[in-house]
Amino acid sequence: MSEKKKKKTIVIAFVNHKGGVAKTTSVVNLSTLFGKYGLRTLVCDTDAQANSCYHLGGDRPTSIKVRLEHVLENNTLIAEAIHPTRHENVSVIYSSLSLNPVADKLQLGSVLPAGELRLALEPVMADFDVILIDCPPDVRLMTSAAIAASTHIIIPVLSGDMYGVEGLADMLKHIEKLKMATNPDLEILGALISGQDDRETVSKASTSLIKRFMNDRVIPVRIRVSTKIKQGIMKRKTIQEMDSGSKSARDFRALAKYIIQETGLADRCNIPAEAPDLEASEAANG
Numbered sequence: 001m002s003e004k005k006k007k008k009t010i011v012i013a014f015v016n017h018k019g020g021v022a023k024t025t026s027v028v029n030l031s032t033l034f035g036k037y038g039l040r041t042l043v044c045d046t047d048a049q050a051n052s053c054y055h056l057g058g059d060r061p062t063s064i065k066v067r068l069e070h071v072l073e074n075n076t077l078i079a080e081a082i083h084p085t086r087h088e089n090v091s092v093i094y095s096s097l098s099l100n101p102v103a104d105k106l107q108l109g110s111v112l113p114a115g116e117l118r119l120a121l122e123p124v125m126a127d128f129d130v131i132l133i134d135c136p137p138d139v140r141l142m143t144s145a146a147i148a149a150s151t152h153i154i155i156p157v158l159s160g161d162m163y164g165v166e167g168l169a170d171m172l173k174h175i176e177k178l179k180m181a182t183n184p185d186l187e188i189l190g191a192l193i194s195g196q197d198d199r200e201t202v203s204k205a206s207t208s209l210i211k212r213f214m215n216d217r218v219i220p221v222r223i224r225v226s227t228k229i230k231q232g233i234m235k236r237k238t239i240q241e242m243d244s245g246s247k248s249a250r251d252f253r254a255l256a257k258y259i260i261q262e263t264g265l266a267d268r269c270n271i272p273a274e275a276p277d278l279e280a281s282e283a284a285n286g
Contacts, residue, residue, distance in 0.1 A: 009125040010263045012132050012189070013146040014154050017171055018164045019137035021156045022194035024052045025229060027134040031056065032238045033256040035089035037269040039129040042082065043092045044068065046117070046146050047136040048099040053092040055236050056085045061096035068095040069102040071120050078120050091128075103141045113141055114182050118149035129268050139174050147175060148182040152263060154189050154219070157210055159196045159203045168213040189262060190214060192255070194223040221255040224248050 014023040027043060034041045045053040046068065050061040061067065066081045071093075081093050106113045121131065133146040147153065153175055157164055168191065179186045191214045197203045211218050226248035229239050239249045260266050 007129070007268065008151070008264075009128055010130045010152065010265055011121070011150045012130065012152045012154055012259070012263070013135055013143075013150040014133065014156055014192075015135045015143060015147060015171070015175065016155055016157065016164070017137060017139045017143070017174075018161075018167055021137075021158045021161070021164055022192075022223070023047075023137075023156045024055070024134055025233065026154070026156050026192060026194065026223075027052045027132045028055050029229075029238050029240070029252045030256055030259070031090050031132050032087045032240065033253060034130055034132075034260075034269070035087050036240075037256070037260070037271050039089060039260075039265060039269045040127065041090045042124070042128045042131045043090065044117075044121070044131060044133045044146075045093060045095045046099070046142040047134050048095055048097045048142075049136070050095050050097075052134040053094040055233070056087060056090060057083055057092045057094065058086065058236065059083075059094075061094045064094040064096075067098070068093050068120075069099040072099075072106060072116055073102045078124055082124065099142070107141045114144045114148040114178070117142075117145035121149055129265060130263075139171075144178055144182075147178045147186065150183070150186060152187045152189050154192050154259075155214075156192045156194060159193050159222070159225075160200060160206050161195075162202070162206060162209075165206050165209045165213065168210065172214065188217055189259065190217040190219040192219045192221075192223070195225045196222040197225040219255070219258065221251060221258050223251045223255065 014027055031041050031043050043052055066076055070076045071078045071081050082091050084091050106116055135143045135146045191210050224247045226246060228242045228246050229248055232239055232242040239252055243249055257271055
């Protein structure tokens with residue numbers, strides 16, 4: 001076994017019970033950067049909408065024979081559910097709408113339902129440096145299972161979305177409760193602010209509120225608003241593919257570097273010199 005495989009796999013869940021906060025966008029753009037930087041990356045889609053795996057893998061979820069729900073329901077080997085993508089070093093585990101009834105069965109029939117995903121991932125942990133879990137917009141079983149399986153949590157939140165900001169306190173309480181019950185070593189990296197537009201007063205105000213609700217546990221890199229990100233979603237492309245020189249593309253590169261540093265992955269990857277450092281992004285973010 002190589003030295004790389006002996007090292008701890010970092011598992012990051014992107015969690016928020018509110019939809020439309022850029023969970024999937026963050027997972028898609030970060031996973032491809034991690035892969036580009038040499039990290040063996042797996043994306044596990046626990047959202048039955050299956051947007052992240054479809055974006056990265058390109059296949060319709062229903063065309064995939066072995067998906068996450070098959071692993072959880074039938075004890076299918078998870079290795080059979082891992083599929084390559086066109087992106088360097090990035091693999092995906094598909095889900096589909098069939099995941100919802102399977103999760104409901106687990107909730108009723110499993111002794112420890114929140115631990116099912118962690119048990120499922122265990123056999124392939126050593127094959128990856130980092131696993132990113134895209135969670136559904138709720139606090140039901142699959143979100144709880146993702147929290148229980150993770151080493152780190154990121155809470156994406158949309159700048160200017162005051163309803164979403166005010167729900168952060170409840171989300172944080174849910175995570176802390178699960179941490180105590182199932183995963184005491186879990187680390188919260190912080191809230192990830194996307195859609196930042198400092199020209200708008202409400203955007204500035206929401207950032208202050210996010211810091212308050214999160215007790216200043218806010219990732220110091222914010223993803224600035226960009227039409228290129230939305231266009232990339234339509235074309236199933238990343239922001240780096242759409243416009244690598246854009247502000248939001250630079251923000252994502254800085255975010256990837258920040259996460260790599262904070263989670264101890266720096267010695268396993270090779271970040272190109274052109275990737276901006278955190279200080280540069282902070283200066284650009286104002």
